[in-house]
Amino acid sequence: xxxxxxxxxxxxxxxxxxxxxxxxxxMVACSxxxxxxxxxxxxASYFVCPNCGHYFTMRARRRIMMxxxxxxxxxxxxxxxSENILGFPEYEMKLQTAQEKSQEKDxxxxxxxxxxxxPCCIFVMEAKFMMGSxxxxxxxxxxxxxxxxxxxxxxxxxxxxxxxxxxxxxxVSLMQMSKVSAAVKRHSDQGNLYIVLLTSxxxxxxxxxxxxxxxIILSExxxxxxxxxxxxxxxxxxxxxxxxxxxxxxxxxxxFIDAIVPRKEQKEYLANLLSLxxxxxxxxx
Amino acid sequence: MxxxxxxxxxxxxxxxxxxxxxxxxxxSFTELHGDRCFGDDTAVIGGIGRLCGxxxxxxxxxxxxxxxxxIYRNFGSAHPEGYRKALRLMKQxxxxxxxxxxLIDTAGAFCGVDAEERGQGQAIANSLYxxxxxxxxxxxxxxxxxxxxGALALAHADRLWMMKGTYFSVVSPESCANILWKxxxxxxxxxxxLKLTPKDLEGLGLIDRICQLxxxxxxxxxxxxxxxxxxxxxxxxxxxxxxxxxxxxxxxRYEKFRRVGRISESAGEQHVRVI
Numbered sequence: 052x053x054x055x056x057x058x059x060x061x062x063x064x065x066x067x068x069x070x071x072x073x074x075x076x077x078m079v080a081c082s083x084x085x086x087x088x089x090x091x092x093x094x095a096s097y098f099v100c101p102n103c104g105h106y107f108t109m110r111a112r113r114r115i116m117m118x119x120x121x122x123x124x125x126x127x128x129x130x131x132x133s134e135n136i137l138g139f140p141e142y143e144m145k146l147q148t149a150q151e152k153s154q155e156k157d158x159x160x161x162x163x164x165x166x167x168x169x170p171c172c173i174f175v176m177e178a179k180f181m182m183g184s185x186x187x188x189x190x191x192x193x194x195x196x197x198x199x200x201x202x203x204x205x206x207x208x209x210x211x212x213x214x215x216x217x218x219x220x221x222x223v224s225l226m227q228m229s230k231v232s233a234a235v236k237r238h239s240d241q242g243n244l245y246i247v248l249l250t251s252x253x254x255x256x257x258x259x260x261x262x263x264x265x266x267i268i269l270s271e272x273x274x275x276x277x278x279x280x281x282x283x284x285x286x287x288x289x290x291x292x293x294x295x296x297x298x299x300x301x302x303x304x305x306x307f308i309d310a311i312v313p314r315k316e317q318k319e320y321l322a323n324l325l326s327l328x329x330x331x332x333x334x335x336x
Numbered sequence: 337m338x339x340x341x342x343x344x345x346x347x348x349x350x351x352x353x354x355x356x357x358x359x360x361x362x363x364s365f366t367e368l369h370g371d372r373c374f375g376d377d378t379a380v381i382g383g384i385g386r387l388c389g390x391x392x393x394x395x396x397x398x399x400x401x402x403x404x405x406x407i408y409r410n411f412g413s414a415h416p417e418g419y420r421k422a423l424r425l426m427k428q429x430x431x432x433x434x435x436x437x438x439l440i441d442t443a444g445a446f447c448g449v450d451a452e453e454r455g456q457g458q459a460i461a462n463s464l465y466x467x468x469x470x471x472x473x474x475x476x477x478x479x480x481x482x483x484x485x486g487a488l489a490l491a492h493a494d495r496l497w498m499m500k501g502t503y504f505s506v507v508s509p510e511s512c513a514n515i516l517w518k519x520x521x522x523x524x525x526x527x528x529x530l531k532l533t534p535k536d537l538e539g540l541g542l543i544d545r546i547c548q549l550x551x552x553x554x555x556x557x558x559x560x561x562x563x564x565x566x567x568x569x570x571x572x573x574x575x576x577x578x579x580x581x582x583x584x585x586x587x588x589r590y591e592k593f594r595r596v597g598r599i600s601e602s603a604g605e606q607h608v609r610v611i
Contacts, residue, residue, distance in 0.1 A: 187597025216506050221530045225506040226596040233468035258457035259485045278457035279447040287447045
């Protein structure tokens with residue numbers, strides 16, 4: 052079966068919504084070139100604008116579908132959801148809005164799967180949920196995933212998209228950086244592989260922790276990757292920044308990214324890396 | 337409003353800097369420079385000192401006191417090479433089985449084009465990663481500002497203390513107010529909501545001790561007595577940590593951070609506990 056069939060047939064377990072069938076006629080404007088494109092065409096072209104090559108932000112579950120073998124994904128800790136632990140004003144409301152908007156309980160989806168037959172653990176962050184911000188639930192789910200992977204000697208693949216730590220959870224969210232980092236180190240010290248796939252944007256506390264801790268760090272083309280987001284840098288320095296500032300291509304030149312991999316090649320690329328690290332194919336998953 | 341006063345006081349002039357604690361607490365101090373990759377970050381002081389007779393590695397984020405020095409210290413905002421120097425010295429401490437003391441006072445890691453190009457995020461990430469299994473005790477003290485990731489990079493410690501009248505926050509109250517309400521004048525409100533004071537953080541179980549604070553303009557006698565007391569507190573804590581078997585030390589450090597925001601599951605329901 053060819054890959055694009057996944058997008059045209061929305062009957063996968065990962066596809067929760069019923070609106071898919073009606074999307075064939077829907078048009079959206081590309082946020083870069085402005086051209087109107089039919090949703091089904093975007094879907095068939097890996098959510099890349101066929102006109103200008105702009106990478107649309109992908110939903111977490113769609114990305115999992117794109118990267119993993121059909122029906123191989125088993126979700127972990129799906130029920131965890133955030134609470135207003137600090138009593139932060141308007142946080143409950145924000146959480147509720149984010150949940151409705153994203154149809155997710157929080158900003159990351161974790162689980163295990165196979166990629167071209169190679170077993171691995173995978174986490175994918177969800178930009179539609181408060182810009183992929185990291186609070187206690189994101190930290191806890193990713194930590195649990197690394198602990199599970201260490202116990203079962205599995206590699207971890209992680210696709211990041213985040214504005215950073217979630218303000219509404221204060222220091223609890225900042226310290227998730229420490230918590231996840233310690234779990235990543237343990238997993239690594241046991242000889243296990245961790246591959247990061249940076250997607251746009253990966254900034255703040257996620258950038259300054261598990262996004263930069265992979266054995267291999269890959270990125271999507273033109274992804275914004277940096278510690279302080281471009282707007283913050285611009286405001287601080289009060290000067291206009293070059294167009295390519297913090298773009299993956301520049302970050303690669305600075306030495307912080309191993310390779311830039313176009314979307315349609317990502318699955319194969321990951322499968323090759325898994326096989327190079329001693330991954331053994333499993334049948335009939 | 338008290339919370340915001342705490343933030344303003346932490347940024348104020350009447351605060352002792354890292355270098356003053358180093359001078360006051362230690363019997364001697366030998367400064368060591370450079371990250372061995374790019375340069376020497378003047379916002380971070382590092383070296384080997386003697387505390388109550390015991391050699392230990394000390395890292396301090398230094399703001400400086402006079403304008404000229406503050407500029408030289410980049411106002412206590414470290415570049416990636418500052419975090420890399422700190423990590424180099426901490427790995428050195430591990431090799432020679434010296435405990436590590438970190439004195440933290442920063443509004444945040446430096447935000448600029450050069451800092452980004454040299455990998456500010458990677459430098460902080462690597463600090464957290466390596467400190468999580470450093471085979472020697474680490475004690476970190478927030479002595480002024482605890483500004484987000486730039487402070488956290490040196491706070492992955494076995495014990496985290498805060499001085500009275502300091503703060504430790506995920507985001508500055510001004511930025512928080514700006515992001516949430518597009519209004520920086522509501523910073524005091526944000527400071528309250530962020531739970532960033534030592535008392536709040538102790539209540540949340542995120543820090544281990546609140547230390548007495550001495551204003552910078554105190555008389556010399558008072559200062560000497562204070563430094564002696566602080567040195568003896570640090571010494572006894574570090575000595576205790578040093579006596580633990582290394583494996584236990586690292587396991588306890590893992591658990592210390594593992595507990596933060598742990599989610600408990602009971603009867604099919606999940607609840608986030610702060611620790």
